[in-house]
Amino acid sequence: MKALADILVVQLLGQDPGSWPFTWVVYAAVMLVGGALAMTFVALFAGPVTVVERRVAGRMMSRIGPNRVGPQGVIQWLADGLKCFLKEDLIPDEADHPLFRLAPYLVFAGMFGTFVVLPFGAHLVAADLNVGVLYLFAISSIVVVGILAAGWSSNSKWGLFGAFRAAAQIISYEVPSALSVLTVVLFAGTLSLQGLIREQGGMPWDWFIFRTPFTFAAFFLFFTSALAEGNRTPFDLPEAESELVAGYHTEYSGMRFLFFLFAEWANLWIMSAVAVACFLGGWNIPGVSPATIDASQGLAFWSFQAISFAVFAAKTSVLVFVVIQLRWTLPRLRVDQLLEMCWKYLVPLSFACLLGVLVWAWAVTAGSAVDLAMRLIMTCLGVAALVAYARRVRFNYVADKDNYLKMTGKELWYPPYRLP
Amino acid sequence: MLEPKAQPADGVLRINMGPQHPATHGVISFMVETDGEIMRKATPDVGFLHRGVEKMAEITSYPGFMPYTDRVDYLASMFANHGYAMAVERLLALEVPRKAQYLRVIADELNRIASHLVATGTMAMDLGAFTPFTHWIRERESINDFMELICGARLTYNYLRVGGVCADWPVGLTEKILLWLDHFEPIIDEFNRLITGNEIFINRLANVAVIPGAMAVDWALSGPNLRASGVPFDLRRCQPYSVYPELQFDLAVGTGSRGTVGDCYDRFWVRIVEMRESCRMLRQLLAGIPEGDFKAKVGRTIKVPAGEVYSAVESARGEIGYYLVADGTDRPVRVKIRTGSFTAVALVEPISRGLMLADLVAVIGSLDIVAPEIDR
Numbered sequence: 001m002k003a004l005a006d007i008l009v010v011q012l013l014g015q016d017p018g019s020w021p022f023t024w025v026v027y028a029a030v031m032l033v034g035g036a037l038a039m040t041f042v043a044l045f046a047g048p049v050t051v052v053e054r055r056v057a058g059r060m061m062s063r064i065g066p067n068r069v070g071p072q073g074v075i076q077w078l079a080d081g082l083k084c085f086l087k088e089d090l091i092p093d094e095a096d097h098p099l100f101r102l103a104p105y106l107v108f109a110g111m112f113g114t115f116v117v118l119p120f121g122a123h124l125v126a127a128d129l130n131v132g133v134l135y136l137f138a139i140s141s142i143v144v145v146g147i148l149a150a151g152w153s154s155n156s157k158w159g160l161f162g163a164f165r166a167a168a169q170i171i172s173y174e175v176p177s178a179l180s181v182l183t184v185v186l187f188a189g190t191l192s193l194q195g196l197i198r199e200q201g202g203m204p205w206d207w208f209i210f211r212t213p214f215t216f217a218a219f220f221l222f223f224t225s226a227l228a229e230g231n232r233t234p235f236d237l238p239e240a241e242s243e244l245v246a247g248y249h250t251e252y253s254g255m256r257f258l259f260f261l262f263a264e265w266a267n268l269w270i271m272s273a274v275a276v277a278c279f280l281g282g283w284n285i286p287g288v289s290p291a292t293i294d295a296s297q298g299l300a301f302w303s304f305q306a307i308s309f310a311v312f313a314a315k316t317s318v319l320v321f322v323v324i325q326l327r328w329t330l331p332r333l334r335v336d337q338l339l340e341m342c343w344k345y346l347v348p349l350s351f352a353c354l355l356g357v358l359v360w361a362w363a364v365t366a367g368s369a370v371d372l373a374m375r376l377i378m379t380c381l382g383v384a385a386l387v388a389y390a391r392r393v394r395f396n397y398v399a400d401k402d403n404y405l406k407m408t409g410k411e412l413w414y415p416p417y418r419l420p
Numbered sequence: 421m422l423e424p425k426a427q428p429a430d431g432v433l434r435i436n437m438g439p440q441h442p443a444t445h446g447v448i449s450f451m452v453e454t455d456g457e458i459m460r461k462a463t464p465d466v467g468f469l470h471r472g473v474e475k476m477a478e479i480t481s482y483p484g485f486m487p488y489t490d491r492v493d494y495l496a497s498m499f500a501n502h503g504y505a506m507a508v509e510r511l512l513a514l515e516v517p518r519k520a521q522y523l524r525v526i527a528d529e530l531n532r533i534a535s536h537l538v539a540t541g542t543m544a545m546d547l548g549a550f551t552p553f554t555h556w557i558r559e560r561e562s563i564n565d566f567m568e569l570i571c572g573a574r575l576t577y578n579y580l581r582v583g584g585v586c587a588d589w590p591v592g593l594t595e596k597i598l599l600w601l602d603h604f605e606p607i608i609d610e611f612n613r614l615i616t617g618n619e620i621f622i623n624r625l626a627n628v629a630v631i632p633g634a635m636a637v638d639w640a641l642s643g644p645n646l647r648a649s650g651v652p653f654d655l656r657r658c659q660p661y662s663v664y665p666e667l668q669f670d671l672a673v674g675t676g677s678r679g680t681v682g683d684c685y686d687r688f689w690v691r692i693v694e695m696r697e698s699c700r701m702l703r704q705l706l707a708g709i710p711e712g713d714f715k716a717k718v719g720r721t722i723k724v725p726a727g728e729v730y731s732a733v734e735s736a737r738g739e740i741g742y743y744l745v746a747d748g749t750d751r752p753v754r755v756k757i758r759t760g761s762f763t764a765v766a767l768v769e770p771i772s773r774g775l776m777l778a779d780l781v782a783v784i785g786s787l788d789i790v791a792p793e794i795d796r
Contacts, residue, residue: 057551061550061554061555062554062555157435161777245441328550331548331621332548332624334623334779335457335776336457337623
């Protein structure tokens with residue numbers, strides 16, 4: 001944010017903020033504005049994505065989904081949020097009141113803290129820490145503290161179960177997710193997220209995921225672990241509604257409950273954005289190197305910011321969409337299977353990927369024939385995987401027109417909810 | 421920090437699962453003793469839905485009790501109708517017209533499909549997969565529409581009468597059902613692709629809560645649950661009634677295809693196969709609905725000669741049987757209803773020992789317990 005503030009002042013006012021008497025005031029103001037902007041972004045993502053999720057779910061389930069508030073239900077999320085605001089704030093009598101009140105804030109802080117290092121575009125980042133990845137994993141662990149506090153302070157047995165499951169699950173899955181991100185850190189030689197992105201390029205064969213088979217595998221390991229860390233199906237055990245009623249937030253209602261949900265949906269963006277930044281080329285615009293963006297001035301500079309943000313948002317949205325699809329497709333694992341999968345498969349595999357990347361980085365020089373051939377092969381493999389995936393899920397989105405016509409004698413106008 | 425509530429010092433956490441819990445399929449409660457995630461014991465606590473249906477029978481006339489039988493099992497009320505009608509007809513030594521027999525069995529098999537749709541759908545939902553359930557509910561909606569055409573009701577049918585059924589077969593319904601069957605049979609394959617073959621789903625169900633055949637017989641289990649344990653017992657085959665002897669169908673028996681014979685996956689799979697068999701039977705039945713009366717000539721007031729009878733039919737949840745004692749008046753002296761869910765829920769306690777807490781919902785779902793059928 002400081003770097004961006006410098007650029008802003010220099011480019012718009014033509015002055016060097018370093019020469020001003022109260023530089024820190026300017027910086028503090030810019031930080032506040034930046035924080036508010038990031039918060040707005042989170043709110044504007046987490047809200048509408050609930051509608052998107054419910055519409056996608058509706059489509060997959062051959063029903064409609066919310067379509068009443070606003071055109072096609074687009075502001076359903078506002079109505080839901082308002083409802084939660086207006087609800088009575090219930091705290092169980094036997095709950096641990098201070099802890100019960102604190103828990104949602106801890107969850108929210110842990111979630112929102114990650115936006116400090118998460119980039120949005122070429123220069124659109126709050127702080128490009130040189131220990132960015134480390135910070136990311138550290139700050140997201142605060143969420144566990146919040147969840148544990150919520151479950152424990154509720155003084156409900158279901159809440160307690162959910163909290164303990166969450167603690168076991170999230171802490172376990174941090175190991176493989178951190179290890180698999182370390183593979184790209186080894187490649188780039190930096191822990192800064194912007195640094196990681198700058199090491200990649202705009203074209204798919206420049207992305208870390210297609211550099212070696214090991215990073216390719218590491219991407220899927222990371223994605224799986226991120227799902228588990230974010231309590232998404234098939235790893236939504238802490239709030240498994242058919243087993244634990246609602247898990248750690250069983251006793252929460254109104255605004256406090258909304259905080260948990262808010263963090264959960266914002267987490268969709270976070271996990272996808274980290275995957276995009278580390279493996280899928282981040283905000284790199286195809287054909288434009290980061291150095292060109294740095295060197296640009298005026299309108300070109302700001303256009304590059306906007307385009308890079310659009311690229312980053314598009315990639316992230318695709319992953320968000322995949323996560324939503326997974327949620328409405330897969331059943332839930334059992335807790336022993338969950339931990340077994342982590343410690344028996346994901347952790348050893350991510351270690352293997354780490355070793356593989358080590359050997360690769362030592363044996364193959366960047367830009368050599370072997371390197372280029374491998375990039376090409378992996379890119380083809382990636383495209384093939386994408387095509388196979390699209391063919392597999394296409395079914396969910398194509399309306400079964402012929403069958404509908406046969407059963408009803410009518411032309412289909414919107415998904416077949418109802419047969420004669 | 422918190423003062424822990426009084427818990428016995430044996431390290432066991434006691435949780436009331438139910439009577440209001442998303443996974444208990446109605447108002448049943450399970451007293452669960454857990455050691456962490458592992459269940460020591462889950463004791464079913466039934467009786468929340470007891471309505472005294474059997475007592476009501478004693479103060480109601482014979483035909484008047486028919487609507488009450490609907491409420492014994494709201495997901496498969498046609499069978500409850502059928503069992504009761506058969507009991508009264510046997511005491512009366514009444515010959516039911518052939519057409520009525522056909523209509524009854526068609527309604528039975530449609531109802532069996534509808535009931536299994538809910539059973540397998542909710543089972544997937546209990547394990548966290550929501551989508552299969554809504555697809556099954558969409559298909560069930562078609563059956564409800566057929567039922568509405570057949571008898572005017574979508575859930576509690578009250579279709580059967582002593583001596584026949586309440587209405588003639590609607591014109592054009594045969595074609596509609598055949599069309600729907602053509603549509604539905606591929607949908608079963610689609611469902612299998614969606615959830616039955618899912619690796620997570622199989623891992624959650626295979627080798628979980630195995631009921632060996634001998635144990636199933638000892639605990640008087642019946643219906644799909646019994647057949648899943650490898651015992652080929654089906655009242656439609658072993659004690660044929662109505663027009664079942666004339667129908668070609670195979671018994672779905674658990675084979676342990678993914679684990680052990682009698683595990684949760686077998687109980688799930690048997691129901692999927694039974695839906696296919698029901699479709700097969702429906703095609704045969706619809707092809708040969710005979711001409712004739714849909715109801716035998718029976719007076720408005722029925723006086724049943726003194727005697728007692730037990731008649732049972734194969735419901736979607738096992739044997740539903742009526743033990744009827746008559747004394748020559750227009751009201752039964754005693755009616756005892758034997759239901760499949762009641763025997764199944766008793767088995768939860770012995771088979772749930774040592775399972776994980778999350779397995780309990782799989783067990784409840786796989787036994788296809790419906791609360792009003794337990795309590796009556």
